[in-house]
Amino acid sequence: MSADMTPEDTGPLLDVRDLEVVLPGPDGPVRILDRVSFTVGAGRTTGLIGESGSGKSMTAMAIIGLLPRDAQTRGELRWRSEDLLTATPRRRRRVRGREIAMIFQDPLASLNPGQTIGRQITEIPRRDGMPRRELGSTAVDLLERVEIPDPARRANNYPHQFSGGMRQRAMTALALAGKPQLILADEPTTALDVTVQARILALLRRLRDEEGTAMLLVSHDLRVMAHVADDLVVMYAGQVCERGPAPDVLRRPFHPYTNALVKSVPAVHAKSAIADPLPGSPANPAERPSGCAFHPRCPLTRIMAQGVSSANAIGTPPIHERCRTEQPEVREISPGRWSACHFSSEEAVR
Amino acid sequence: MTAGLVISDLRVTFGGRGGLLRRSEPPVAAVDGVSLRVGPRETVAVVGESGSGKTTVARSIVGLVTPEAGTITYDDTVLGPMRTRPPHVQRAIQMVFQDPRSSLNPRMTAGAILREAWHTHPAVAPKGDWKQATRELLAEVGLDPTVAGRRPSALSGGQCQRVSIARALAVRPRLLVCDEAVSALDVSVQAQILRLLVDLKSERDLAIVFISHDLGVVRQIADRIAVMRSGELVEEATAEDLFTNPRHPYTQMLLDAALDLEGVES
Numbered sequence: 001m002s003a004d005m006t007p008e009d010t011g012p013l014l015d016v017r018d019l020e021v022v023l024p025g026p027d028g029p030v031r032i033l034d035r036v037s038f039t040v041g042a043g044r045t046t047g048l049i050g051e052s053g054s055g056k057s058m059t060a061m062a063i064i065g066l067l068p069r070d071a072q073t074r075g076e077l078r079w080r081s082e083d084l085l086t087a088t089p090r091r092r093r094r095v096r097g098r099e100i101a102m103i104f105q106d107p108l109a110s111l112n113p114g115q116t117i118g119r120q121i122t123e124i125p126r127r128d129g130m131p132r133r134e135l136g137s138t139a140v141d142l143l144e145r146v147e148i149p150d151p152a153r154r155a156n157n158y159p160h161q162f163s164g165g166m167r168q169r170a171m172t173a174l175a176l177a178g179k180p181q182l183i184l185a186d187e188p189t190t191a192l193d194v195t196v197q198a199r200i201l202a203l204l205r206r207l208r209d210e211e212g213t214a215m216l217l218v219s220h221d222l223r224v225m226a227h228v229a230d231d232l233v234v235m236y237a238g239q240v241c242e243r244g245p246a247p248d249v250l251r252r253p254f255h256p257y258t259n260a261l262v263k264s265v266p267a268v269h270a271k272s273a274i275a276d277p278l279p280g281s282p283a284n285p286a287e288r289p290s291g292c293a294f295h296p297r298c299p300l301t302r303i304m305a306q307g308v309s310s311a312n313a314i315g316t317p318p319i320h321e322r323c324r325t326e327q328p329e330v331r332e333i334s335p336g337r338w339s340a341c342h343f344s345s346e347e348a349v350r
Numbered sequence: 351m352t353a354g355l356v357i358s359d360l361r362v363t364f365g366g367r368g369g370l371l372r373r374s375e376p377p378v379a380a381v382d383g384v385s386l387r388v389g390p391r392e393t394v395a396v397v398g399e400s401g402s403g404k405t406t407v408a409r410s411i412v413g414l415v416t417p418e419a420g421t422i423t424y425d426d427t428v429l430g431p432m433r434t435r436p437p438h439v440q441r442a443i444q445m446v447f448q449d450p451r452s453s454l455n456p457r458m459t460a461g462a463i464l465r466e467a468w469h470t471h472p473a474v475a476p477k478g479d480w481k482q483a484t485r486e487l488l489a490e491v492g493l494d495p496t497v498a499g500r501r502p503s504a505l506s507g508g509q510c511q512r513v514s515i516a517r518a519l520a521v522r523p524r525l526l527v528c529d530e531a532v533s534a535l536d537v538s539v540q541a542q543i544l545r546l547l548v549d550l551k552s553e554r555d556l557a558i559v560f561i562s563h564d565l566g567v568v569r570q571i572a573d574r575i576a577v578m579r580s581g582e583l584v585e586e587a588t589a590e591d592l593f594t595n596p597r598h599p600y601t602q603m604l605l606d607a608a609l610d611l612e613g614v615e616s
């Protein structure tokens with residue numbers, strides 16, 4: 001494939017197809033990710049939201065090639081013309097940082113406590129042979145780009161001398177250093193106040209618009225998603241339950257889980273009551289419920305079950321038979337909008 | 351007597367002694383003259399600039415950094431470094447750290463982490479079956495029982511965060527210092543944790559210092575709000591006052607920059 005092809009010619013930059021990740025558990029293998037599919041277009045931002053523990057970080061780790069050693073994978077990770085899942089370890093190391101970079105969710109756990117921040121964020125240019133005297137100014141430039149005040153002094157700091165939000169920005173600087181085409185950003189702004197957050201998001205948007213850098217953005221902050229994401233993927237229990245253009249999904253979610261999330265976002269400019277949490281407990285990938293994994297907690301199945309005669313025991317909340325027995329496929333409900341719910345339809349209003 | 355927490359003129363500086371190989375640098379004040387009160391059953395939120403000293407104030411409250419000046423008292427008892435505090439005071443003030451994964455022992459399972467808290471403070475350990483108590487505590491923070499058998503490396507970011515919350519609550523604190531304690535949770539699980547905190551506030555007279563960048567969450571649970579910038583507390587007000595009538599220009603800037611989901615157009 002020649003380098004001068006435009007994004008339109010090459011299709012999505014990253015195409016995740018039926019990705020499965022299985023880890024050994026005490027009671028046998030656990031399928032942490034179950035047939036996860038989505039794409040990230042060149043110069044676009046795909047948002048990834050979902051329940052805590054639903055597999056967002058695991059998805060990013062699979063793409064960057066840093067899954068636990070005992071993980072088994074299936075499916076395809078199409079990166080331009082190659083499949084990363086079958087690439088050699090050498091090739092994967094080459095991709096990591098230079099073509100695809102990651103901003104890790106836990107900055108403190110992923111930074112080296114014994115090395116200065118300046119040294120760590122210039123690791124890739126150093127390995128690629130940048131002369132010593134340029135490394136110092138590169139470190140300062142990078143820290144400046146991520147809004148660290150007094151960057152020349154700060155480059156000499158160790159991670160413990162940074163605040164939580166400064167470490168998070170150092171992770172972003174590290175990801176930018178290799179000039180990647182795709183950035184996997186796992187919760188990059190949770191430790192930033194809203195003004196710094198706005199500047200970092202603007203920086204990422206500029207990278208997208210001016211250099212065509214694509215991004216997979218993992219965040220629990222739906223307000224951030226609404227402002228930054230082009231496309232949105234929603235995960236529950238290791239599966240994709242909804243995907244589509246971000247503004248549409250957030251304005252009118254098709255899947256009941258997405259709907260519950262959108263309704264739970266606290267308002268800033270008006271006082272809102274704490275939302276009703278979903279009933280029941282989060283799905284455990286080791287014991288994924290039968291049929292639709294969301295059925296024990298789904299408000300919609302209870303509505304759909306009313307008036308339908310089924311074998312529900314007296315006293316238990318009604319569950320529609322189909323939801324209990326048949327796993328919903330991710331279907332295209334309307335052009336570009338996909339949902340994994342038996343009852344999602346263009347007409348359904350909630 | 352002044353019940354609860356009283357921070358007076360707290361000042362914390364770092365550096366100045368010179369690094370191992372580096373020239374000595376002038377000390378930098380991370381916290382510069384902060385005073386704050388947190389009464390019983392009160393939830394006081396601390397918001398503000400990244401790097402403004404919020405975590406440093408929190409770590410001072412639990413005695414993990416030594417202030418250069420100022421005092422911190424709890425029910426009129428002066429609080430020194432963590433090691434010097436009597437066990438009942440150590441227990442009464444618990445903290446949920448900003449980087450949950452690094453604050454958990456990587457070699458211990460979540461269950462062992464909770465049991466260790468009970469071994470350290472037997473006075474508040476469950477009377478009956480610890481296994482059952484562990485399951486109940488995990489369920490309260492929205493975790494399934496299998497989490498008890500896993501180490502932090504086998505947990506997601508938000509799961510580590512909830513183990514960290516469970517560990518703090520396990521010893522029945524009177525004052526909980528939450529440093530970005532719900533930042534890694536989806537909004538539904540987050541609502542469950544916020545409700546738990548609100549319940550504990552009335553059931554167990556729990557007081558809370560709630561550090562957060564999420565102004566929406568802060569508006570939902572705070573009684574009072576303190577705003578920090580560059581090591582100083584620039585404004586303090588009741589929650590409604592602060593949101594409806596912000597006085598300091600920095601507070602106004604923060605509120606202006608805050609996004610809402612409503613009214614978003616692509």
Ligand SMILES: Nc1ncnc2c1ncn2[C@@H]1O[C@H](COP(=O)(O)OP(=O)(O)OP(=O)(O)O)[C@@H](O)[C@H]1O
Pocket residue numbers: 023024025030032050051052053054055056057058059068105285503504505506507508509534535536
């Ligand atoms: N080594 C492991 N063994 C078993 N389960 C694991 C292991 N590592 C992770 N898990 C589980 O895999 C699931 C997915 O984890 P992941 O970190 O991807 O979640 P996440 O969506 O990023 O959540 P969060 O929003 O809380 O960060 C979680 O339920 C977690 O408990």
Ligand SMILES: Nc1ncnc2c1ncn2[C@@H]1O[C@H](COP(=O)(O)OP(=O)(O)OP(=O)(O)O)[C@@H](O)[C@H]1O
Pocket residue numbers: 160161162163164165166191192193364365379380399400401402403404405406407448
């Ligand atoms: N151990 C330390 N050594 C040197 N400097 C430190 C240390 N801990 C914190 N600092 C500095 O003190 C200042 C305040 O840091 P702190 O972690 O309290 O900020 P914060 O308000 O919690 O920020 P964030 O919202 O980003 O977490 C920062 O400039 C930080 O770099």
Ligand code: SF4
Pocket residue numbers: 255256257292293294295296298299300301304320322323328340341342343344
């Ligand atoms: S398939 Fe059934 S249980 Fe699943 S989301 Fe749809 S209505 Fe709810």
Ligand SMILES: [Mg+2]
Pocket residue numbers: 056057058105186506507508
């Ligand atoms: Mg995660």
Ligand SMILES: [Mg+2]
Pocket residue numbers: 163164165404405406448529
């Ligand atoms: Mg902090």
